[in-house]
Amino acid sequence: MRTGREWHLVRRPVGSPGDGDVRLVEVEVPDPGPGELLVRNTVMSVEPYMRGRMSDRPSYAEPYALDAPMGGLAVGEVVASGVEGIPVGGRVRHELGWREYALVPAEAAEPVGDDLPASAHLGVLGLTGMTAHVGLLKVGRCRPGDTVLVSAAAGAVGAAVGQIAKAMGCTVIGSAGSADKVRFLTEELGFDAAFSHRDTPVREALAAALDRAGVGVDRGFTGGEGARGGGVDVYFDNVGGEQLEAAIRVMRTSGRIVLCGAISVYNATEPVPGPRNLLLMIWRRLRMEGFLVTDHEEERAAFERDMARWLRDGAVRNVETAVPGGIEAAWPAFLAMLRGGNVGKTVVRLAGTP
Amino acid sequence: MRTGREWHLVRRPVGSPGDGDVRLVEVEVPDPGPGELLVRNTVMSVEPYMRGRMSDRPSYAEPYALDAPMGGLAVGEVVASGVEGIPVGGRVRHELGWREYALVPAEAAEPVGDDLPASAHLGVLGLTGMTAHVGLLKVGRCRPGDTVLVSAAAGAVGAAVGQIAKAMGCTVIGSAGSADKVRFLTEELGFDAAFSHRDTPVREALAAALDRAGVGVDRGFTGGEGARGGGVDVYFDNVGGEQLEAAIRVMRTSGRIVLCGAISVYNATEPVPGPRNLLLMIWRRLRMEGFLVTDHEEERAAFERDMARWLRDGAVRNVETAVPGGIEAAWPAFLAMLRGGNVGKTVVRLAGTP
Incomplete structure (x- = not known):
């Protein structure tokens, strides 16, 4: 059985989050059933809104559950597929970050091209x-x-x-x-x-x-x-x-x-x-x-058209702070981002080439 | 020579205005020249925005000058006219309140009908x-x-x-x-x-x-x-x-x-x-x-149409606190309005029938 590591929230932070609020846990990785993908995450992002989800006061986003993996945007490579049309080796974007392997339902996975770096799909193209x-x-x-x-x-x-x-x-x-x-x-x-x-x-x-x-x-x-x-x-x-x-x-x-x-x-x-x-x-x-x-989902087409043109022209760059070091590096990267250490989107490289 | 009384601002209030900030002054009333009307004011309004004009800090409205009559909406009766088409006895709305007699340039006088009380033109119709x-x-x-x-x-x-x-x-x-x-x-x-x-x-x-x-x-x-x-x-x-x-x-x-x-x-x-x-x-x-x-001057026609209908239907009333007592009563009425003593528009009856 394959295993993978994931970050669990174990305590709700008061004020600034710290190391005692989370734990890196190793879990067994199941095989995907029909309609599911097993994805090896290659890159994930850490973002300010995640701080809100660590509290349980009402907000626009669901609070993270305690003693369970946190969520967030990630891009990964399909390593086992129960979904017709999404083959092993394909690249998908989904919301099950903060872990090395994610079991993603087909409807929650969005295939993305591989002509641009994976992390751009977490940033300026996302x-x-x-x-x-x-x-x-x-x-x-x-x-x-x-x-x-x-x-x-x-x-x-x-x-x-x-x-x-x-x-x-x-x-x-x-x-x-x-x-x-x-x-x-x-x-x-x-x-x-x-x-x-x-x-x-x-x-x-x-x-x-x-x-x-x-x-x-x-x-x-x-x-x-x-x-x-x-x-x-x-x-x-x-x-x-x-x-x-x-x-x-x-x-x-x-x-x-x-x-x-x-x-x-x-x-x-x-x-x-x-x-x-x-x-x-x-x-x-x-x-x-x-x-x-x-x-504003109805604006997506206009956004994608404009942004593709600006990227092609060089008018807009995908500005990011890419943190190497795998899943262990995700929590420290989140804390550094909150302290304002980053430029652009902070992304964490979990595996493979970016 | 006719004389009339008017309220002058003599000191800029700090915090809540008081009696030392103004003076009731008697002045000579000139005859109107060509293009002017001499108006005997019958009713004037006191309004919160006037407090702002008593200060000289920048605002959207011009500060009142010191040692000069304050301004504000009033309705009055023309007693001498140098304007063709606006006869003696006509009723006009203008912005030279806080005084018994106003010398109003034709372009600053708006004729209003006499089928409704004069004060309505300072309130719900204004x-x-x-x-x-x-x-x-x-x-x-x-x-x-x-x-x-x-x-x-x-x-x-x-x-x-x-x-x-x-x-x-x-x-x-x-x-x-x-x-x-x-x-x-x-x-x-x-x-x-x-x-x-x-x-x-x-x-x-x-x-x-x-x-x-x-x-x-x-x-x-x-x-x-x-x-x-x-x-x-x-x-x-x-x-x-x-x-x-x-x-x-x-x-x-x-x-x-x-x-x-x-x-x-x-x-x-x-x-x-x-x-x-x-x-x-x-x-x-x-x-x-x-x-x-x-x-939003372009909304005036829609406003006047809607408001006339609502007044006719009885759906909207002109809510006012009418203060008798002539020009002397205007300053106390302004202070009472600021203290929240009024219901609806506070108007002061200066002369004649309302």
Whole structure:
């Protein structure tokens, strides 16, 4: 009998997760029955939303069960198949990560091509890229020429948002958590300006970045007909908290704030106060909207078409931090990602070639 | 030479305005030149936004000048005319309130009929009613059958919002600042439930009101396809602060929050923290949007058509607190309105029959 290892959640973290919250367990791997695939995972991703699933407070995603393997996106190779049309050796994407071998029902496995690295299907070609696309274009109604601000811009979604906006001809400003990431955004990804949110006060660091990008901010409020004033048209928010407040302050009249995540509050054990300047939302007629990419399946075709073109053109890169080391490395990689150590999507190589 | 009295702002209030901030001044009233009307004001309104104009911090409305008459909506009778087509005896609406006589340029005077009380043109037939209409229908995309929550519901805009929503067949819950007002909302205006925001914690008072109105609130977050969960579809926010946070908590998936005012923070001298539960905006895909009615002039025809029908049907009443006593009474009436003493629009009768 084949065996494989998998990460179990054994305790619900309070505040920041730690090593005592999980255990790496070796289990027997059954053969697939009819309608099932046995998949050897080659790569899996670790993502901020998983922190939410480790708690049992109500959320949009089901909490992980205790003493059972956690889930998450992975790509792997079929090693035994009970499914007609998906042969041994095929490559599939599925949601049974955090383990070396997964027994995947046919309806939960999505065949993906092998012309691109497996991990791209966890990143810019997957829900990460689609989250950026839907949030920026559909929710944020971004138009060519807009000024776009994105927080956690060196993260997986943020890097995709900034690159898509640049591909559309927007002026793009990003925030990140270190000088290295800031340099990465401007030098590697072509952002017009970037700043570290650890440079406080954030509102001053943001104002200086807007200056560097050549974006004037109108301190007035009314804006005449056709004179919409300066500032940010679309703020794509991945962090909440202080950065959200700073962003509201520099929004242009009729600007859109897209709420995608709030990494600054995920680990908070006390409620985090919201922005103190919501009155500006009235004076400047701002819109703030939360979304979940899973509500927008009808956008998938447009997303895949646009993203394929941008990848081909080189306008968008799949930005990732690839961690070698197999299944043992997954938990430490998750913790490092939460601490902000990563650039782009953090993926863990579990087996074989990427 | 005719003389008249007018209220001048002589000091910018810090926090709550007081009697030392203004002075009632007697001035000479000139005759109108060509293209001008001399109007004897019969009724004027006092409104929360005037508090903002007394400060000189940037806002959407021009600050009042010091040592000059304040402005605001009024209706009056033409006593001398330099304008062809607007005869002596005609009734006009204009923005030169806070005074007994106004010299009004023709382009700033709007003739209004005399088949309805003059004060209705300051309330439900004026910008107040249009604010309710645009905010609820265009910004909030309210549909028949929705559950609508409105704060400051006994105020001028709030009472119009609730009545319009009832006329559309919605379930309507309102908050107000006293037991008398709560009774007024349910017994006089037909709200399904109402509560006092002075009953703390607000979130419990709100939850009980939703129960009384028969609105179940789904404590889950995802909501399946077609199962949108229970709760509030449209929250029309006139107050901000704690009530906004409580409302976010009970919004239904895909709900809309319309930011119209924030009376709870207008007098604040320190920034007021925003809602601590903005994460719910993501999980429940909520939209929050500020607006100013002056951006939506293209809705005026639809508003006037709908409102005329509702008034004729008796579905909507012009709710007002009419203060007698002439120009002397205007400042005390403004202070009482800010303290929450009024029901509906506060209007001051300056002269003649209403």
